Amino acid sequence: MNIAARNVAGRPIDYDAKGLVERAHKALRAADRILAVAKTGVAAKIAAVNGDVDAVQHSAHGLAWCATTVEGLRQMVSWAEGLNAQAKFNDFEQLILVAAFAEYLAQLAGGIAMNQGEVVRPEALGISKADIRAFEDTAEVQELIATGSSDAVKARLAQLIAEQPNATTFGNAGLDEIHGELVETMRKFALAEVIPFAHEWHLKNEYIPLEVIQKLADLGVFGLSLPEEFGGVGLGKESMCVVSEELSRGYIGVGSLGTRSEIAGELILANGTEEQKARYLPKIASGEMLPTAVFTEPNTGSDLASLKTRAVREGDVYKITGQKTWITHPVRADIMTVLVRTNPAEKGHRGLSMLLAEKPRGSDEKPFPAEGMTGGEIHVLGYRGMKEYDISFDNFPVPAANLLGGVEGQGFKQLMNTFEGARIQTAARAVGVAQCAMDLALKYAMERQQFGKAIYSFPRVANKVVMMAVEVMIARQLTYFSARQKDLGKRCDLEAGMAKLLGARVAWSNADNALQIHGGNGFALEYPISRVLCDARILNIFEGAAEIQAQVVARRLLEAGN
Amino acid sequence: MKILVPVKRVVDAYVKIRVKPDGSGLELANVKMSINPFDEIAIEEAVRLKEKGLATEVVVVSVGPAKSQEALRSAMAIGGDRGILVETAETDVIEPLAVAKILKAIADIEKPALVLMGKQAIDDDCNQTGQMLAALLGWPQGTFASKIAIDGGVIHVTREVDGGLETVKLKTPAIVTTDLRLNEPRYPTLPNIMKAKKKPLEIKTAADYGVNLAPRLKVLKTTEPPVRKAGIKVGSVAELVAKLKTDAGVL
Numbered sequence: 001m002n003i004a005a006r007n008v009a010g011r012p013i014d015y016d017a018k019g020l021v022e023r024a025h026k027a028l029r030a031a032d033r034i035l036a037v038a039k040t041g042v043a044a045k046i047a048a049v050n051g052d053v054d055a056v057q058h059s060a061h062g063l064a065w066c067a068t069t070v071e072g073l074r075q076m077v078s079w080a081e082g083l084n085a086q087a088k089f090n091d092f093e094q095l096i097l098v099a100a101f102a103e104y105l106a107q108l109a110g111g112i113a114m115n116q117g118e119v120v121r122p123e124a125l126g127i128s129k130a131d132i133r134a135f136e137d138t139a140e141v142q143e144l145i146a147t148g149s150s151d152a153v154k155a156r157l158a159q160l161i162a163e164q165p166n167a168t169t170f171g172n173a174g175l176d177e178i179h180g181e182l183v184e185t186m187r188k189f190a191l192a193e194v195i196p197f198a199h200e201w202h203l204k205n206e207y208i209p210l211e212v213i214q215k216l217a218d219l220g221v222f223g224l225s226l227p228e229e230f231g232g233v234g235l236g237k238e239s240m241c242v243v244s245e246e247l248s249r250g251y252i253g254v255g256s257l258g259t260r261s262e263i264a265g266e267l268i269l270a271n272g273t274e275e276q277k278a279r280y281l282p283k284i285a286s287g288e289m290l291p292t293a294v295f296t297e298p299n300t301g302s303d304l305a306s307l308k309t310r311a312v313r314e315g316d317v318y319k320i321t322g323q324k325t326w327i328t329h330p331v332r333a334d335i336m337t338v339l340v341r342t343n344p345a346e347k348g349h350r351g352l353s354m355l356l357a358e359k360p361r362g363s364d365e366k367p368f369p370a371e372g373m374t375g376g377e378i379h380v381l382g383y384r385g386m387k388e389y390d391i392s393f394d395n396f397p398v399p400a401a402n403l404l405g406g407v408e409g410q411g412f413k414q415l416m417n418t419f420e421g422a423r424i425q426t427a428a429r430a431v432g433v434a435q436c437a438m439d440l441a442l443k444y445a446m447e448r449q450q451f452g453k454a455i456y457s458f459p460r461v462a463n464k465v466v467m468m469a470v471e472v473m474i475a476r477q478l479t480y481f482s483a484r485q486k487d488l489g490k491r492c493d494l495e496a497g498m499a500k501l502l503g504a505r506v507a508w509s510n511a512d513n514a515l516q517i518h519g520g521n522g523f524a525l526e527y528p529i530s531r532v533l534c535d536a537r538i539l540n541i542f543e544g545a546a547e548i549q550a551q552v553v554a555r556r557l558l559e560a561g562n
Numbered sequence: 563m564k565i566l567v568p569v570k571r572v573v574d575a576y577v578k579i580r581v582k583p584d585g586s587g588l589e590l591a592n593v594k595m596s597i598n599p600f601d602e603i604a605i606e607e608a609v610r611l612k613e614k615g616l617a618t619e620v621v622v623v624s625v626g627p628a629k630s631q632e633a634l635r636s637a638m639a640i641g642g643d644r645g646i647l648v649e650t651a652e653t654d655v656i657e658p659l660a661v662a663k664i665l666k667a668i669a670d671i672e673k674p675a676l677v678l679m680g681k682q683a684i685d686d687d688c689n690q691t692g693q694m695l696a697a698l699l700g701w702p703q704g705t706f707a708s709k710i711a712i713d714g715g716v717i718h719v720t721r722e723v724d725g726g727l728e729t730v731k732l733k734t735p736a737i738v739t740t741d742l743r744l745n746e747p748r749y750p751t752l753p754n755i756m757k758a759k760k761k762p763l764e765i766k767t768a769a770d771y772g773v774n775l776a777p778r779l780k781v782l783k784t785t786e787p788p789v790r791k792a793g794i795k796v797g798s799v800a801e802l803v804a805k806l807k808t809d810a811g812v813l
Contacts, residue, residue, distance in 0.1 A: 090592060166576040168594065177632070181639075181755055184596075189749050220752035233752045243752075
C-alpha cells in the first residue's frame, strides 16, 4: 500500500521515501517555529512574575513538554534519514514516521498531555491563535496530520505489526550491526532466562535469583561501560542503552540491576582514587560485588542537596548516622555509595561527600548483619525483584580511605555528573517496559476471540497497539540520540531529561492501554500485564519525578536564551 | 585437532514465514535472519572440545550472500577462531551438493580432523549436506549426534535414531552432524561479541574452489500449509461412524 493514498485535497500524490523525509523536515521546521514562540511566551510569563518559575509551573513545564515533543520529531526525522541512506526506510518505517508526525504535530497545535489529567494548551505557552493557524496551515503539517491520522495508515500498520508478532523491534530501530547484535543477544537471554519467570518473582515478591545475576555478570552486563583495564567491556552509552532496554523488556528488575553497577562504576571511575578504582571496579564489573546507591532520605527526595545524614570523622574512620530510604537491593549489595554530610556548617550541597561503604550480604531474616546498620523492607506495587528498604545508620563505620576521591565536599558534584548517564539508562528502561506492554497487548489481542474474531481486528484495539509501536519508536530514538551524544562526549543533559520524561509517559500509557486490551483479565494478578502496569508506574517517579524532570528541562531551555 | 564448522544464515526461528504471492518462494525482504540453530549447536560443541583441550582450532565457514558474515561473526562470538565466507550472489540458489563440494575443497586445504555441522538447516530442511560431504571426502560419518566423545583418533558418536540411541565409533578425519539435544549453546558474552569483530574472516568465491553453483533441482512452486478448517458437531454415534466412513474415509 502506498502510504499517501491522497493528500488533503483528495488528489493522489506519490510520496517516495525521500519525498516523505523532505516533508517531515519542513513540518519539523514549522514545529521548531512553534517551539521558539513558546520559549518567548513562557519567558515572558516568568518575567511577569519576577522570575519566579514556580509561580508559573504549568507553563514552564509545558514548555519542557513542547520541546520534548519537537525533539522527538527531530529524532524521528534523523532516524528516517539514516535508514533512507541505507535503503532501509521501507513501508513499515515510513508509516511509523507519518503516524508519529500526525499525532505529535496535532498535539503541538491542540495540547500536549503532560499526563492524562494535565494537558498543556498553546495559550499556556503564550502561543497565539494566529501562530497556531499559521502552523496548521503549513502545507506539510496539514498533509502529514491528515494522512497520518487516517484509518488507512493505522490499519496498514496494524497489519504489518501482526505479520511479525515476535519481532525484536516493530520497524527497524536503525541500529548498526554491532548494537543490533547486542540487542539480539539480550533478547535471546531475556526470552529464555527472564520472561518465563519474571511474573512469579513479582507475585511472590522474590529476589531475582543469584544464578540469573551470575549469568548477567558472565555476559559482561555489569562491566559494560567500564574500561577493559578494570575488567569491563569498554562499550559506550548506546550499548548500555540497548542492553538496558532489552533486559527491561524482559523484566524491569533485571534491566535495573545494571543501573546500580552503572552508577557506582561511573562514580568511582570518574572520581575515585587509583586505589579505589583498582579495588572496586574489577569486582563491580565481574558482578562479584553488587553495589547499591544510598542517596535518598525520608525528607529529601528531589531536594537532595538538603540531606541530613551525617558522617563524622574519628581518626581513620567515618561514622555514619542518619536515615536513608528507598534503597534498592541493599540486602544483597556488597558496597554502598552513600551520600552524607561531612560538613554540618555547610547546609547546602557543598557539605556533602560520597563514601564507598562495604557491607556484608544479608537475608530476609537478617537483612543487615552489620554493626550500626538496621532497616526494614518497604512493600511496593511494582519494581520488585531487588526489594526496597529503609535504612538507619547509627555510627556505621567506613574507613576514611573510602571517601570517594579523597576530598570532602565533592559528593553532590560527583553524583550530578552521573545523572546524565543514569537518565539515559532510565529512559532506556522505560522504552523496554513500554515495548513489553506492547508485546503483551499484541499477543492478547491476537489470541482473544470475541464476537467470533480476534479482538485485534477491532480498530479501537489495534489502534492502541499501533500507537504503542509509534510512541515506543519516538521515545527510543530520543533515547538513542542522547546516548550517542554522550558517546561523542557532548553535553546531553537536556536530551537525556527529555528522553526520560517521554519514555516514562509512554511506558505508563502503553501499560495502561495494554491492560485495557486485556479487559477484566488484565485486572487479574495472574496476567503479566498487571505487573507491567505496576512496574511502569515507577518510571514517572524515580530518577527524577516527571515534574522535577520537566522543571530541569524547562530551566535548561530558558537559560539557553533562545 | 582442527575442527571445521559450516554454518548457514537462515530465517530466524521466531519469524513467521510467508510465501511470496506468486508462489516463487519465501518472502525474505527485511526478514530477521539468524545462524541456523543446529549449526549453533555444532559451533558450541566445537568450542567445548577446544576448551577441553581436545581441539586446537575452530574454523567456521559459510556459503551464502555477503550478509552471511553476520552468521560467521555470531559463530566467532561463541568461540570460533576464524571464518571463511564463500560469497554467492543474493539471488543464487545454493543446493546441498554445491555446498558439499565447496566444503570438500575447503577440507582438502584446511585438513580438519573433524567437520562438525548441523544435521539440517531449518529453512529447507534438506538434511543432506553432511552426508554428501562424507561421501565426497570418503570419510566416516556420524549423523544426528546427541553425544560426542573423543578418545585419541577415535570419535564415539551417540546417534538419535528411531527407537533409541546408537553409538558409532569413527576414525578421524570424520563428519559429525548435530542433533538438538547435543548441547545448549551459550549466550555470546559482550566482550566476545566485540572480539569476534576483529577475528580474521576470509572472503572467497565458489570459483576459487572450482565449484559450479548451478542448481540441479527446479522448484515448481511454494505454497503455504493449508489452513486448518473448523470441525463439525455430530448428533449421534451412528452419524459419527457414517461420517468417518463416507466423508473422512478412514473406516
